[in-house]
Amino acid sequence: MTNEYYVYVYIDPRNFEEFYYGKGKESRKNAHLAADSDSEKSKRIRAIKEEGLEPIIRVIASGLSQHDALLVEKTLLWKLGKQLTNISSGHYAENFRPHDTLHLELSGFDFQSGLYYYNVGECETRNWDDYLKYNFISAGGNERWRDGINSFKVGDVFVAYLKSYGYVGVGEILQAACPVRDFKIDEKPLLNMDLACPNMGNSHLDDVQCEHVCSVKWHKTFDRVNAKWKPKSGLYTTTHIRASLDKQQPTIEYINTEFQLNLKEIVR
Numbered sequence: 001m002t003n004e005y006y007v008y009v010y011i012d013p014r015n016f017e018e019f020y021y022g023k024g025k026e027s028r029k030n031a032h033l034a035a036d037s038d039s040e041k042s043k044r045i046r047a048i049k050e051e052g053l054e055p056i057i058r059v060i061a062s063g064l065s066q067h068d069a070l071l072v073e074k075t076l077l078w079k080l081g082k083q084l085t086n087i088s089s090g091h092y093a094e095n096f097r098p099h100d101t102l103h104l105e106l107s108g109f110d111f112q113s114g115l116y117y118y119n120v121g122e123c124e125t126r127n128w129d130d131y132l133k134y135n136f137i138s139a140g141g142n143e144r145w146r147d148g149i150n151s152f153k154v155g156d157v158f159v160a161y162l163k164s165y166g167y168v169g170v171g172e173i174l175q176a177a178c179p180v181r182d183f184k185i186d187e188k189p190l191l192n193m194d195l196a197c198p199n200m201g202n203s204h205l206d207d208v209q210c211e212h213v214c215s216v217k218w219h220k221t222f223d224r225v226n227a228k229w230k231p232k233s234g235l236y237t238t239t240h241i242r243a244s245l246d247k248q249q250p251t252i253e254y255i256n257t258e259f260q261l262n263l264k265e266i267v268r
Contacts, residue, residue: 005069007076010041011056012048019044021076023069029057106246113155115252115267117236117243118171120162121145125211127197128162132221134185134193137171138200139241140211148241149177149212157219157267159245159255161237166229168222170259172266175215180204183213219266220259228258 008029010020020041022029033055035042048055061072118137120128126138137160139149152158152173160169181204183190190213191201203209222228229235236243236251245252245263252263 003063003065005064005066006059006062007064007069007072008057008059009076010045011058012044013053013056014048014051016056018080021073021080023064023066023073029059113157113268114153115245115263116152116156116158117238117240117245117248117251118158118160119237119239119241120160120168121241122162124199125197125202126200127195128160128168128224129196130200131160131169131216132218132223133196134190135218136183136190136213136215138177138180138211138213140180140203141209143208145241146208146212149214151242152177152214155268157263158242159251159263160221162224162227165224166227167235167255167258168224168227170219170221170255170261170263170266171216172219173214174217177212177214179207180211180213183215220261228255230254 004025005023006025006029007021007023009018010022010032011018020032022032024031032041032045035045045055060076061069064072120126120131120137121139122128123141125140131137137149137158139145154173154176156173158171158173159167160171162168180190180200185193191204200211202211204211233254234250235254236245236248256262
């Protein structure tokens with residue numbers, strides 16, 4: 001039987017407060033009654049029993065596949081997360097808005113596209129001048145950098161940071177990343193172009209080590225000499241290739257001012 005899962009709740013009979021959600025099948029919902037640990041859930045159950053009572057256990061959704069049970073469980077955990085004794089936030093956490101962010105507009109929730117920081121990571125296989133000339137960004141060299149650039153989706157907006165200089169561009173992803181050997185401009189291979197970085201084709205046959213390239217539309221750029229930066233100001237940087245700017249309001253405001261843009265109007 002595939003739809004044999006259910007979602008259940010534990011309720012405190014002293015105040016009818018819901019304090020634990022779970023998913024399971026068969027007798028799983030009763031398993032916590034005998035648990036003996038220092039978890040908040042077990043402490044609550046013991047406190048109830050010490051008063052001669054038993055937790056109220058109710059199945060609130062049944063006949064579910066495991067996938068659907070996990071999703072229902074996560075929905076309930078998100079709704080009442082701070083009032084519960086669940087330790088885990090549950091599956092599908094990345095699909096739910098973080099708590100304490102209702103005062104913010106978040107990419108992926110309030111906007112279909114994302115607003116990100118992008119680390120140029122200039123080195124022997126990539127150069128900011130090539131990005132400006134040929135309208136692309138790239139990353140590679142290992143799985144971490146490859147996966148970072150591959151996480152960009154069409155429509156995502158990013159702020160480019162060049163180490164030792166500052167913020168140098170605001171762009172929009174036009175095409176998801178592909179290995180540099182497959183990237184073309186007007187049907188011409190990028191590796192045949194007059195590049196400032198002649199080593200961009202290093203390891204071009206290795207899908208992990210090679211550069212992966214995204215086609216972009218630039219909304220505003222600066223050469224490295226005119227990069228925007230304010231020392232000791234707390235502006236956001238990281239060694240990651242890609243990172244969300246959702247909670248970096250001071251950095252967003254700085255970019256808006258220095259680039260004379262409104263990032264939230266660009267993000268759709």
